[in-house]
Amino acid sequence: MSAVAVGPRNRRKGMGLGLVAWLLGIVFFLPIAWMALTSFHSEQDAATNPPSFAASLTLDGYREFFGAGGGASPWPALINSTVASVASTLFVLVLALPAAYALSIRPVKKWTDVLFFFLSTKMLPVVAGLLPLYLFAKNAGMLDNIWLLVILYTSMNLPIAVWMMHSFLAEIPVAIIEAARVDGAKLPTVLTRVVAPIALPGIAATALICFIFSWNELLFARVLTGVVAETAPVFLTGFITSQGLFLAKVSAASLVISLPVLAAGFAAQDKLVQGLSLGAVK
């Protein structure tokens, strides 16, 4: 907007501020860039002071991470995380879609109250129910079981999904749906032919955001899983204590495990705010 720069002084100021923005962007990105570079260095080159920017590149860090040096393989953890994130996201969609429909297109009475109930559960901290959930899982023999995490991640993301999808479905003009019904279309036809095409991008963004939150989760996974069902973030906690020269390995591990989130996040970039603010900001 303020780019309607008039006169050379304003233009110079605009360029200066653009440069500042670029500089800050680079500063914020620098740790990630450095981590990426370090992951391709040998452990010796990664641990020099001052840093060796131009050291030769190698894939040893990645080989180490994937268990070449005799360490634990990350694959079980990566597979567990994938199962937990994908399955919980599917459950969320199955539960949230009809709920959002009942809150927007054919709203029930007091639909705002219901909507705000969902929101309030999101504000309940994880530690509020952690101990009873642990005791329940222990007695039910569900400790170290990935499906327990699937259930918990579903409950963690359901409120976000209901809010987001409500705001996407509410954008569909009622007149279109009415018109289709007047033309004799039955409900399933209306849903698949009219509602779905308009709502699909929103549903996809919602799914990506739920996936991110599930993939990132640590506290539940740390407390409720052990060797069998450990997820990728739990695997990463194995790097908390230093193990000699392991900087390239840590960097490779952090980067590989963050890749799905980076990909999903950039894919959902436009709807990210809407999801993070629970649909309050468009």
Place this chain on the structure above:
Amino acid sequence: MTATTTAPVATTPANGTRPPSARLRAWATRAPLLPALIFMIAVTQLPFVATLVISFFDWNSLYPDARSFAWFANYQEVLTDADLRRSVWTTVLLTVAVVLTSLVLGLALALLLDRKFKGRGVVRTLLIAPFLVVPVAAALLWKHVLYNPEYGLLNGLLSYVGGPQPDWISNTPLLAVEAALVWQWTPFMMLILLAGLQSRDHEQIEAARVDGASDWQIFRHLTLPHLRRYLELGALLGSIYIVQNFDAVFTITSGGLGTANLPYTVYQTFYQAHENGLASAAGVLVVIGSIIIATFALRVVSSLFREEVSRA
């Protein structure tokens, strides 16, 4: 937490008289909602009720037979025990410092990104990236790759200019955790505030500019009042997430050096010390803190929400 919902009164059009089949139809409209609703109550509300009950018991899981009703003894212990009290204070300090710093930085970045310049999309992507690193991975990155006193990047860069070589985590543990969190949460604030800036009334701003208002005057009298609710929303949502933070504290300092916040303390009290009653009481306190913040948050969300509904 259902008690805090201060939702706006629903305004469904009155249907007049209802024949018997209307009740059936009402249930048919409600039916799609029920699975989600029942699921949420079962998985989130019931465990919290259990936490509430356990918080009144003296119960160490290593001595299951010695369980007894203890009234408010656990709460008394949480509030008088020096370590636990310290973790309450740490939680407040951590949350306030991270939220305020990332909010100010996020505002500055949002204002910069609101202007057109070459490569704006690229800069936006660079700035969002820290938020899209898995939190544990981000904490590891700061702990090992940046803070390491011998070969971390910070000291590496300092050695170029002959600066000191501090041990960041040991010298300033809480600040070290806060810096890592600020780095991750600034993009979040920026995104919310950028959305706020882009929803401004641009004609009004142009009109003010034509009338000779300076950039500062426009910012002070038009932009800032408009952004107020977005700032509030960012602060409140940020607080809700950061009050609960576990990953950074667990990874960077393992709760040592006075950085243990309440979620970490709850985790430690029951997972390592097996004090179920005490952990529950601390958990209930976290919930009370969250309810206070959440009440304000819900109010802000509902005011933004109502504005949207009335606009539609």
